[in-house]
Amino acid sequence: MNDLDMVRDLRSEVRRSEESDLHGARRRMLAAMAPKPQSRRLPRTMVRVAAVGVLGVTIAAGVTVVQNLATDPQGKGTASAPAWLPPANAETLAKRATAAAAGQPDVYPRDDQWVYAKRDFYRSTKSAASPNRGGETGSRHTEEMWTRGDGKERARRNEGSEKITRRQGGEDPRLRFDPAYLRSLPLEPSALLERLKRDTSEISLPEARAVFGQILIILQEGAPPARLRAALYTVLSRLDGVAVENVRDLLGREGIGIYTDNEGMRKEVIIDPNTYVLLGGRTVYLGGSTSSPYGELPKGEVILSVAQVATGIVDQAGEVP
Incomplete structure (x- = not known):
């Protein structure tokens, strides 16, 4: 028996795939190949910049409050004016x-x-x-x-x-x-x-x-x-x-x-x-x-x-x- 005869005999013993089997396998393969949805994560550097920005806004808000207190007519503020402002007195x-x-x-x-x-x-x-x-x-x-x-x-x-x-x-x-x-x-x-x-x-x-x-x-x-x-x-x-x-x-x-x-x-x-x-x-x-x-x-x-x-x-x- 030559090699071709052996391949024919083995193939004859294998069940031919049904069309429904092929469709199911195709869906599973495509599903496996599709990229999985991932949560978007910012790079660490960008996270740090964002945090500093938030802190800066907070500080700016705090300075505004203190400066407003400094001009309060009741004199409760303690902040001094920046040097570039003209003197008030x-x-x-x-x-x-x-x-x-x-x-x-x-x-x-x-x-x-x-x-x-x-x-x-x-x-x-x-x-x-x-x-x-x-x-x-x-x-x-x-x-x-x-x-x-x-x-x-x-x-x-x-x-x-x-x-x-x-x-x-x-x-x-x-x-x-x-x-x-x-x-x-x-x-x-x-x-x-x-x-x-x-x-x-x-x-x-x-x-x-x-x-x-x-x-x-x-x-x-x-x-x-x-x-x-x-x-x-x-x-x-x-x-x-x-x-x-x-x-x-x-x-x-x-x-x-x-x-x-x-x-x-x-x-x-x-x-x-x-x-x-x-x-x-x-x-x-x-x-x-x-x-x-x-x-x-x-x-x-x-x-x-x-x-x-x-x-x-x-x-x-x-x-x-």
Whole structure:
């Protein structure tokens, strides 16, 4: 028997598959080949990102609540405003200036050196004492000033002139702003306030106004270093009737004005909101004053404005840093 005969014999013994069997087998095979439905699972990285996102939303919601509490009129909030927000009051501005000044060295000139300050002045001529002349609304000039480190001599020069006017320094604390005087001032705000009260006690003005005026002179004329400057801002924030507003100085620079209103006049110290250096100061007529020569001026008229242009330390009067 050959091999083909053997295959025929074996095949003849096998039952032929019925059509129904073939259909059933086909269904089972196709069912086995079909992909099983699986629950969709995110990669582990995506799960972590989603969790962080949810946490971020929760934190953001929490911050919103805290910030709302901080502005609650009942004062129950404890959160402080972000540094990029403009200060709501003089105290906040003073605190930021103090933090920025922490660790900065106190640079004063030697007794034989000079503090240099360049300032731009504007003075209104629209008043009863200085009537409008040919449509002129005010006079403007730039001045340079030098103050010797020991306070014994001062010098001035108008811009465009080569003439320097010298005079002796005074010992009157109401007029002192020299480096020797500034070095004697305490940096602790409470002690500084008491010292300024004593130094202005003979000025015939209410105490707060006298201190405010002295601080303005020190800032403009003396160019104090950062830590003393911040302490002076803190003293200003503690005076009665002091508030802040957004203003532009004589040069158009944006600043924060710390001001006080008295007898129809607003006295203002203008501070850079980013560096906390002095930009200048101004006097604004508010109206309603019966004792000033500015009774005919419109409300809001700037009577006097001073912009601090530059400061520095030099070796001789007449030099520029």
